Amino acid sequence: MGRLRRRRLSPLGRRQAAAGLLFVAPWLLALVVFHGYPIVAATYLSFTDYTVLTPPEWVGTDNYVKMWGDSAVWRAARNSLFYALLSVPIGLVLSLVLALLLNRPVRGIGIHRTLFYMPSVVPPVAGTIVFLLLLEPRSGLLNTVIEVTGLDGPAWFLDPQWSKWGLIVLSLWGVGAATLIFLAGLQEIPASLLEAASIDGAGAWGRFRHVTLPLLTPVILFNLVIGVIYSFQVFDAAMVVGGTTGEPGGSTLMYMVLIYRSAFSYFDMGYASAQALVLFLAILAVTAAIFGTTRRWVYEEA
Amino acid sequence: MRAIRPSALTGRDQGDGTAAQPTRYGRRGGWLRQTGWHLVLSVLSVCFTIPLLWMLSSALKENKEIFTVPVQWLPAVFRWENFVSVLSYPGYPFLQFFSNSVFYAGSVTVATVLSCALVGYGFARLRFPGRDILFGVTLATMMIPYVVTFIPTFLLFKQLGVLGGYIPLIAPALFGEAFFIFMMRQFFRGVPKELDDAARVDGAGEFRIFWQIMLPLVRPALVVMAVFTFVWTWHDFFRPLIYLQDPDKFPLSLGLFTFRGRRLTEWHLMMAAATLMTAPLVILFAVAQKYFIQGMKMFGIKG
Numbered sequence: 001m002g003r004l005r006r007r008r009l010s011p012l013g014r015r016q017a018a019a020g021l022l023f024v025a026p027w028l029l030a031l032v033v034f035h036g037y038p039i040v041a042a043t044y045l046s047f048t049d050y051t052v053l054t055p056p057e058w059v060g061t062d063n064y065v066k067m068w069g070d071s072a073v074w075r076a077a078r079n080s081l082f083y084a085l086l087s088v089p090i091g092l093v094l095s096l097v098l099a100l101l102l103n104r105p106v107r108g109i110g111i112h113r114t115l116f117y118m119p120s121v122v123p124p125v126a127g128t129i130v131f132l133l134l135l136e137p138r139s140g141l142l143n144t145v146i147e148v149t150g151l152d153g154p155a156w157f158l159d160p161q162w163s164k165w166g167l168i169v170l171s172l173w174g175v176g177a178a179t180l181i182f183l184a185g186l187q188e189i190p191a192s193l194l195e196a197a198s199i200d201g202a203g204a205w206g207r208f209r210h211v212t213l214p215l216l217t218p219v220i221l222f223n224l225v226i227g228v229i230y231s232f233q234v235f236d237a238a239m240v241v242g243g244t245t246g247e248p249g250g251s252t253l254m255y256m257v258l259i260y261r262s263a264f265s266y267f268d269m270g271y272a273s274a275q276a277l278v279l280f281l282a283i284l285a286v287t288a289a290i291f292g293t294t295r296r297w298v299y300e301e302a
Numbered sequence: 303m304r305a306i307r308p309s310a311l312t313g314r315d316q317g318d319g320t321a322a323q324p325t326r327y328g329r330r331g332g333w334l335r336q337t338g339w340h341l342v343l344s345v346l347s348v349c350f351t352i353p354l355l356w357m358l359s360s361a362l363k364e365n366k367e368i369f370t371v372p373v374q375w376l377p378a379v380f381r382w383e384n385f386v387s388v389l390s391y392p393g394y395p396f397l398q399f400f401s402n403s404v405f406y407a408g409s410v411t412v413a414t415v416l417s418c419a420l421v422g423y424g425f426a427r428l429r430f431p432g433r434d435i436l437f438g439v440t441l442a443t444m445m446i447p448y449v450v451t452f453i454p455t456f457l458l459f460k461q462l463g464v465l466g467g468y469i470p471l472i473a474p475a476l477f478g479e480a481f482f483i484f485m486m487r488q489f490f491r492g493v494p495k496e497l498d499d500a501a502r503v504d505g506a507g508e509f510r511i512f513w514q515i516m517l518p519l520v521r522p523a524l525v526v527m528a529v530f531t532f533v534w535t536w537h538d539f540f541r542p543l544i545y546l547q548d549p550d551k552f553p554l555s556l557g558l559f560t561f562r563g564r565r566l567t568e569w570h571l572m573m574a575a576a577t578l579m580t581a582p583l584v585i586l587f588a589v590a591q592k593y594f595i596q597g598m599k600m601f602g603i604k605g
Contacts, residue, residue: 019428019508020428027478035443039450039451041453041454041457042454045453102343104339111347112346114591115347119350121584123555123579124555125537125554125555126579127580129558130573130576132562133360136369139369139370139371144373176350180598181599233447260540273454277450280446280450
């Protein structure tokens with residue numbers, strides 16, 4: 001007892017401790033009510049049959065077994081994976097290129113930066129509806145422009161083969177946020193290093209490849225992880241485009257939409273919890289895998 | 303992991319974000335090269351801007367005018383009455399949606415700013431047992447995606463009998479949000495210790511020190527927190543979708559979503575509604591751009 005109390009608090013210290021606990025009290029409550037409890041509850045519910053009207057009933061691993069044989073789950077997982085595997089890398093490269101362009105000492109950069117970032121403040125529901133119009137197959141703006149070149153544009157959100165590409169194009173419209181993060185990283189790179197490389201005879205590509213890129217790897221890691229976490233949970237755009245059935249033909253049924261459907265269309269809370277937990281574990285596994293590779297490619301300041 | 307530099311927010315030069323010191327590589331380019339870069343950037347900027355311009359232009363057209371070939375960039379006649387039609391559309395009270403959005407985003411913003419400043423200050427400046435462990439737990443909660451917690455949280459509010467209103471949407475903000483608590487803690491730690499120590503010696507209570515001395519010093523951080531919270535809440539579609547049923551309570555996100563579901567073909571009105579929903583944020587962005595840019599930098603540096 002005496003050993004545990006490393007130092008006795010003075011009256012002033014005690015008053016401060018009381019005040020401190022009072023300051024963080026709301027958050028302590030939130031930790032328990034909005035974080036701790038839901039995780040435990042979600043895990044428990046995933047092993048139950050719970051359709052809201054009657055109390056949850058323990059069914060063991062039934063929900064997980066059911067997921068394995070549920071074609072909708074596989075379809076949603078495939079759709080989400082397709083979306084993530086394309087939108088994340090393309091978005092990463094595009095935002096890096098935009099940041100490199102913005103990092104040049106050219107006049108009027110501020111305006112371009114503003115215009116690149118602007119789509120990120122547009123509400124996703126409004127932005128998606130605008131893209132439904134832009135990508136309208138017959139006479140939407142994009143296909144009209146494509147037709148000028150003599151080609152035929154795809155049917156985008158009306159064609160199951162192309163609908164996910166529509167969502168990917170929409171996601172690329174929002175790369176401005178990642179661009180600004182890259183730009184901040186670029187501006188932290190000391191000019192002296194670039195100059196030194198220059199004196200050593202490095203050209204523009206050499207400077208990029210051997211100075212800029214290695215120093216930027218922590219930012220690349222950050223944008224990659226955030227991108228993966230976000231794209232695995234894409235919901236708004238998919239829901240506006242395809243609703244809970246993922247029109248056309250289930251092609252836009254993203255995993256998050258599937259969870260929403262299980263929980264709020266079918267009120268199958270137990271099954272939905274199992275689906276949610278699997279997504280959580282998948283996100284965790286992928287982020288862990290990414291962090292596992294960082295030793296090989298992320299530069300760490302000594 | 304690098305720590306946030308609190309000075310990043312107060313520095314004057316941070317606002318414009320142009321490369322602070324032009325390196326000589328950039329300057330070496332002749333005017334031809336300069337023009338080339340300008341051209342590339344301008345083309346890209348146009349690509350990013352066209353969707354918004356097309357939205358606005360379509361919002362002012364007649365419906366059939368939107369799909370003409372060749373492309374008609376500007377409306378023949380600017381039909382401002384489209385906005386009137388949307389605002390008075392039977393069954394879709396867009397004016398109500400709009401004020402619901404203002405109420406929702408406004409309340410969450412005020413609640414988040416207050417709670418996160420309070421909690422962040424507690425973690426930064428006051429000593430109490432278990433503080434560092436609790437702060438570690440706080441950081442860990444940032445790793446938990448909303449997908450795991452939303453079903454039990456929904457069921458909790460259902461149990462409390464408050465579904466269908468704004469309590470489940472606003473109440474959580476009163477208790478703080480991990481990332482902004484982290485951010486506020488960093489900022490409060492950047493304030494010189496002498497300031498509050500002096501006040502403490504003078505006998506000021508902890509809350510008074512927080513409210514009268516510390517809070518004004520981190521104002522820029524509060525503004526960053528406020529603008530991002532406002533924008534994200536204005537965007538929010540998922541939570542209104544699961545918690546609200548009565549159209550009179552819908553925010554714009556949900557109102558626009560249902561409108562698009564039932565009035566598929568009225569593109570001009572859909573675009574007018576989308577414009578109505580987007581305009582306040584674009585205006586906020588124009589006014590507070592500095593804070594958006596600084597905020598994005600901080601989010602990145604956090605990594």
